[in-house]
Structures are given as structure tokens and as C-alpha cells.
Amino acid sequence: MSRLNGKVAIITGGARGMGASHARLFIKEGAKVMIADILEQEGQALAEELGENAQFTKLDVTKGANWEEVVAATEKAFGPVNVLVNNAGISMNKSIEETTEEEYRRIIDINQVSVFLGMKAVIPSMKKGQVGSIVNISSINGLVGGAIGYTDSKFAVRGMSKAAALGLAHYGIRVNSVHPGVIETPMIVQEDSKDAIEAFAKHIPNRRVAKPEEVSNLVLYLASDDSSYSTGSEFVVDGGLTAQ
Template sequence: MTGGTEATRAAGAPGPLAPLAGKVALITGSARGQGEVTARRFVAAGAQVMITDILAGEGAKVAASLGDAAVFQELDVRDETAWAAAVAALRASFGRLDVLVNNAAIHWIRPLLEDNAADLDRLLAVNLRGPFLGIQACVPLMLEGDGGSIINISSIAGVKAFRGHGVYGAAKWALRGMSKVAALELAPRIRVNCILPGAIDSPMLPPGAAERVSAGTPMGRLGRSDEIAEGALYLASAASSYTTGTDLVIDGGSTTGP
């Protein structure tokens, strides 16, 4: 495993063109969607990235397309043993970890009275237990190095009520709460922040949602994964060195008002 692309090696120390030079990131759920785009953005910014997902074929392809700047590790975020294996692999491949993006999640839209406890547990296992296990597994390796930045992908459904988002919203509100406690407990060496995307054009978006959501958004369109990746890059890099315990809302203005 070597460090970054020719361009980032030439760039050397972190700077405006390579703000993540010398940094290592683990991104969950990065075989597709926002996680994949964030991984690609981080590599372009000079980082080495561990792509992780339960979609092994897709994840391996994404990592292969990034050359020696990325590796793939199969990681079901619900599985504590798999987290330990991922951290061991990080140690072996890179010897450090600077950025953890807890991005993996599942989603559905269903009225509360039609949902059920088994599905509640299933969603919480991915969307809340996953980031919890990730923080526990990754922080020790971050502390062995220069500290780091943890970015938890919540949602505007974690700050505002949306019909059909009782279970998903509960997990995203909880993730924001856990992030703020982690920010308190892990400062000053590790910063912990959330991103709250609005509706983003990714495989998670339910069919037919695009037109309805676009009409209700001041910006008049869906968000793009690269717009979330830019937020993640900001929170991952030294540009946000005094930012912890906060929520970065990237939603085209949709939570601003009626």
C-alpha cells in the first residue's frame, strides 16, 4: 500500500489542493450512493480510504477503480467482530485512522401504526448500533495517531418530523444526540459532527419522490451526492478544526420554512 496518487504525493503536506494528504478514512456503506461519492472526493483530496459495505462486489469495484488509494473491506456495521477485523485491517494496511464516516443506513417510509417492532429493531441495528460500534472500534486507533474527525450521516428527518419517518427519524434523531455526547467526551483530539442531508438523488430515494420533493424545496431540485461529499470533506479536514458537536444541514433550504 502506497500513499495517494502522484498528484497528492507531489502536493506533500495538507493544503488547499490536497486537504486530506496523509490522512486515512474509513467510510461505511461506500459501495454506492453518497458513501461512494464521498470516498472518491476524499481520494481526490489526497486521502487513502477503506471502502466498506455489505455489497462486496460493488465495494471491491469502487476500491479497484481508485487504485492504490483505496482498499475494500466487507463490513456489516451491525457486527462488532467485523468492526474489530476492519480496524485490524486498517492497522495492517495504513497504520492509522484519521476520519470515520458513519454513512451506512437503511430507510423506508411507513406510518407508525403500520410499522412493527421487529423492523424497528432491524433499522436501529444498522442506523444506530452501527455508528455506536464504529465509534467504539475506531477511536482507539485514531488516538494512537493525531486524533481525528468522526462524521455521522444523520438526516433532516433527524431534526424535523416527516410523515412515514417514525422509525427512520427516531434513529436519525438518536444519532444526532449520540454525536453530541461523543463530541463532548472525545474533545479535543477527536471532533464529532453530523451531516443532515435533505433528499438526495441516490439509490435510497424512493421511486416517485423526486418531483414531489423538488417542488417543496426552495432550491427546486434534489441534492446531489457530491454536494454531501463536499460537506464531509469540510468536516474531515483541518478547515473545520474548531467545529465539533454540530449539525451541517445540506438540504437546499427545505427545513428553512414553509
């Protein structure tokens, strides 16, 4: 039996990379999926590839009103939302001295504020079914230090997940955070960073970067009823990197 039969999911940043991987696996496991992203062409193409149980809608994750539109569109297409995967995010690798206020506020808006807006927007829909799972994609930089801005936002996602889990448990809504290490996505496999990533991979206990599908398998577990007693927790998928 498919693990997400009857589930309706919204996946942000779903047009490519990890988000697209999550969408493909969710569809395979029986879910109906709204792919939400600012990348219209790629999102539409993926929805067409995945068939009638997938749709695309444009979403600027930093806009609360846009979130409400996406939830309404999902309910109209598929019914009340059961699963939200807050996957959208950006990275930045600058020192605190080099980072401008504008750059800092942008990364906080996209990586942190969007998670708050997304959780808030789906609560009324999830309450209709008296069940829900929110999966917030953080990072190992939500556990250990890294670049300014990125680290701050990912620690915040971890904290928000715990606070929301406590506040929403009585509705039957679970909230957990996922903390990937180095994942093979378009964000890290660009030519200007490829050599550095390959060198860094030698220091990972598993001695390689992860495939997006390896994160998707964990996200699937959290979205499904298999994880029915897991809430307010961190789930790490990093090849042992933070165990050192």
C-alpha cells in the same frame, strides 16, 4: 495542496450512493480510504476503480466484532485511522401501526447502533495519532419529524454525535453530524418513487434535489483540518428545506 493528504479514512456504506461519492472525493483529495460495506461486488469494483489508495472490506455495521476487524485491516493497509464517516443506513416509510417490532429493531440497529459501534471501534486507532474526525451522517429527519424508526434513529445519531464530541474532545477527536435533505441516490431514484420525488422537489426552496457530491463537499470539510474548531455540531445540506 490536497486537503486530506496523510489522512486514513473508513467510509461505511461506501460501495454506492453517497458513500461512493465520499470515497471518490477523499481519494482525489489525497486520503487513503477503506471502503466498508456489505455489498461486496460493488465495493470491490469501486476500490479497483479508485486505485492503490483504496481498499474494500466487507462490514456488517451491526456487529461490533466485525468493526474491530475492519479497523485492524485498515491499520494494516494504511496506518492508524484519522477519519470515520458513518454513512451506512437504510430508510423505511411505514406508519407506526404498520411497522413490526422486527422491522423497527432492524432500522435502529443499522442506522443507530452501528454509529455507536463504529465510533467506539475507531477511538483506540485515532488516539495513536492524537487527532481524528468522526462524521456521522444523520438526516433532516434528525431535526424534524418523518417516518417512524428512520426519524428516531436519525435523531439519535444527532444526539450521539454531541455526547461523543464532549467525551472525546480531550483526545483531539472531533465528532459532527451531517443532515442531508433529499439526495439523488439509488435509494430515492427508483421507478416507483421517481415521480413522487420530482413532485416534492418543487417544494424545496432551491427547487431541486441535491447531487451526492454536494454532500461530499461538506463531509470533506469536516474530515479535513479546515474544520479543526468544529465539533458537536449539526451541518445541514438540504436546499433550505428545514428553513421554511
